[in-house]
């Protein structure tokens with residue numbers, strides 16, 4: 001019922017040459033992965049290039065961040081409306097690196113989520129606990145709070161046009177993937193929490209796992225009933241690994 005989605009988050013990586021090589025290398029794996037949605041989130045400066053390269057392919061794309069404003073005196077920002085003009089389908093919001101390095105609070109994340117949807121883009125709402133919170137056993141409360149901030153501002157119905165990405169901070173870029181069992185338990189909790197507001201919306205929303213996903217770990221993770229694909233960092237920069245991850249979602 002839910003279509004798997006595999007999304008690469010390139011973070012602050014790439015050159016014109018590497019972006020060209022990577023997108024070209026992904027066209028065939030994406031074409032073969034019928035039934036799997038494939039997307040990449042390059043640094044915004046490469047969006048125009050990705051738009052050209054991905055034209056006519058099954059590769060969709062998005063931004064890693066967006067401002068809350070549409071236009072104005074906000075030096076250095078990119079608005080969701082501009083991202084839409086460049087053909088983006090998605091925008092990540094609330095990635096842990098934005099929350100930590102750019103002090104994005106739950107309130108800021110909710111405002112950005114709203115602005116992204118207002119521009120007719122699909123927000124990919126990133127949530128997840130730190131190592132300290134994981135060890136303290138508070139994962140479920142942490143993700144509930146992160147979700148609640150968005151529900152309070154935008155309503156549960158907004159999740160009909162959103163994607164959730166569960167990314168435990170301790171698994172991001174560390175090589176420590178959550179086991180399929182740990183990830184599934186949190187995904188089931190997230191879906192159950194959303195179902196408390198609206199069962200139909202909860203049943204349909206795609207919930208991605210992110211954090212050190214590799215070609216080797218993807219299929220087991222994506223085989224879990226509440227894991228609908230992945231948000232992939234490091235491995236999405238390597239065409240062979242990312243192709244294997246895409247294939248892992250086709251099961």
Ligand SMILES: O=C(CO)COP(=O)(O)O
Pocket residue numbers: 009095167171172173174175210211212213231232233234235
């Ligand atoms: O942060 C991530 C994706 O948004 C995950 O990054 P890694 O796959 O490099 O751990």
